[in-house]
Amino acid sequence: MAVAPLANGTGAISGVVLDAQSRQPVPGTAVQLTMNGRPLATISRQLTDTKGRFVFTLLPASTSFGLSAGRAGYADGKYGDRETGGEGRQIALADGQWIQDLEIDLIRPGSISGTITDERGEPVIRAYVRVLAEVWIGGHQHLIAGPWVQTDDRGVYRVSGLGQGRYVIYVPSMHSTVPTEMTVPPVPAGSLNDPAIFAASNAAAVARSANAATAMDDSADVRLVLDTYVTPPPRTTRVEVYPTIYYPGGTSPADAQPVTLASGEERRNVDIPLRVVPAYRITGRLNGPPAAYSQLLLKLIPVGSENVSGGASASAIVASNGQFAFLDVPAGQYTIEGTRRSFELTVQPSDVGFVRRFPTPPGFVFAQGMGGSVGSLWPNGVQFFVGTSDDEDLIVHQRVDVSADVANLVVDLRPTITVRGRFVTPPDAPPAPFGPIVQAQPADGSASLSMLMSGVLGRQAQSPTFTIKGLLPGRYVLRTLGPNRVKSIMWNGKDYTAAPIDTTNGQDLDDIVITFTTERTQISGTVTPSGGGPKPALVVAFPVERELWTDYGLSPNRLVTATVSTANAYTIGALPAGRYLLIALDATKSDAWRDPSFLASVAGQATAVSIDWGEKKTQDLQMRVIR
DSSP, X not given: OXXXXXXXXXXXXXXXXXXXXXXXXXXXXXXXXXXXXXXXXXXXXXXXXXXXXXXXXXXXXXXXXXXXXXXXXXBOEXXXXXXXXXXXXXXXXXXXXXXXXXXXXXXXXXXXXXXXXXXXXXXXXXXXXXXXXXXXXXXXXXXXXXXXXXXXXXXXXEEEEEOSEEEEEEEOOOEEEEETTOOOOOOOTTGGGOGGGHHHHHHHHHHHHHHHSOEEESSSSEEEEOSSSOOOOOOOSSOXXXXXXXXTTBXXXXXXXXXXXXXXXXXXXXXXXXXXXXXXXXXEEEESOHHHXXXXXXXXXXXXXXXXXXXXXXXXXXXXXXXXXXXXXXXXEEEEEEOSOEEEEEEOOTTOSSOOOOOOOTTOOOOSEEEEEETTSOTTOEEEEEEOOTTOOEEEEEEEXXXXXXXXXXXXXXXXXXXXXXXXXXXXXXXXXXXXXXXXXXXXXXXXXXXXXXXXXXXXXXXXXXXXXXXXXXXXXXXXXXXXXXXXXXXXXXXXXXXXXXXXXXXXXXXXXXXXXXXXXXXXXXXXXOTTSOOOOEEEEEESOGGGGSOOOSSOSSOEEEEOOTTSEEEEOOOOSEEEEEEEEOGGGXXXXXXXXXXXHHGGGSXXXXXXXXXXXXXXXXXXXXX
């Protein structure tokens, strides 16, 4: 991060770092001071003393100081986290002013623990356990993949690093099959990042997994891999299997009982008993060109679990003759999905700086792709990863019901949808080092639709056109990466700048026109607190049109928040031209705006504002007390 230059001034900022639960000082905490979001050139960081205190002196006047703090055993904190839902609050400092007694809360991450037992009540060792977090995306609630652990020799698991929220706990079960014909091909260095040899690296991962695993030959053609998830019980007169189990004992996310976790809480005894159910097999072949299905990974996904990472019940690699087999499949309704791309949304644990990838079935590897954070969705930050292979024109997507063995199933390879368009860039636009890149984001946040893009950051050359391949039937919003803002997105005479495009008819979309602008908008002002009531924390700007309160994808562009500074000032500088409603919220409602029903309940108290491109407006607000 770039360092902000510092001219000596006469101001000072001081305060104390506190344990959010005990309200006791936290000594030895690293506190960092920033200005305009950047650390200062000289006095940017210090440790709190034995009473948790810190002080920064000789500061210049600024309206955009920020404070953050970190210490082992706690989630990182910012000044104003408690009031702004994790976004932090800016500090306005005048010449000669000393702002005292600021408090930075540090929260000990929470945890969920319990015991996994089998049908005999015995502990299950090294079983995978994962949490799913309830998150609002695109105006809809979703279960997003969280951290995972394995049980110890007592069958006990403990998932740590969890923030306040509601979680679903489950024990995944997936059984993978690979053709016995597969051998280990040589894999050139860097294959996992090179799309040109994606298929070869995929085959290598399959073969290595099968050869290294505890596997058994189910027939002359298929090998069942056993070591990835919980081993099925011994085979008797009928085949049985442990299905995926959601706490307290259901087999689908709809049957799960969410665990509500308070800030810093340690929830114990969230026990999950496994049970055995009859299992069946599905055998069949793919109908399509061999080049499209060669060594393709198929996943068998229970209906209702399409958006759950790790929610598949079985996987299979297609043999060279198009044959495939799913083994050890519980009864139920499924979707057979086959694609060479991947998409994952994860909630990052609050006490680590990385996300471990969940164990994947043999044969599944991440090809070229990119990852990043999705803003304004979750206090701890939602991370995304998208991987894709080039020119995926055919995929598998077919329903199948299982109540007995399914034999000789014919599965058609289906064509995907392509979106093509062009850019209109203003003549005064500065030269850009890449792109622009266009993303097709699922409008309602459904991970099953994936997020595809027209290029990979750093590899996309300047081009007046774009192409996005591999879309499934569904509804998507288009977002761009690049230095210029989108002024309009037009197709067939209709404006899709905010509205989703619809591909449910399976037809390609051609000649979408994305027009950029170098003009900016800005709305700023002050918020008058309610007399004797709570202090303002956030200003929320949302569109007047109610249909835009949902289905805006992973990164809303017309639903924006701004923190209120210590001087009760706010600035919103990222809105497209349009008509908006503004409302100031206190700390107790700082997360509520993600729910469209909340927006409906406060729309009548909000202030209406219209803004055009290139326009700067001042709009002062009166704090509203929302019950």
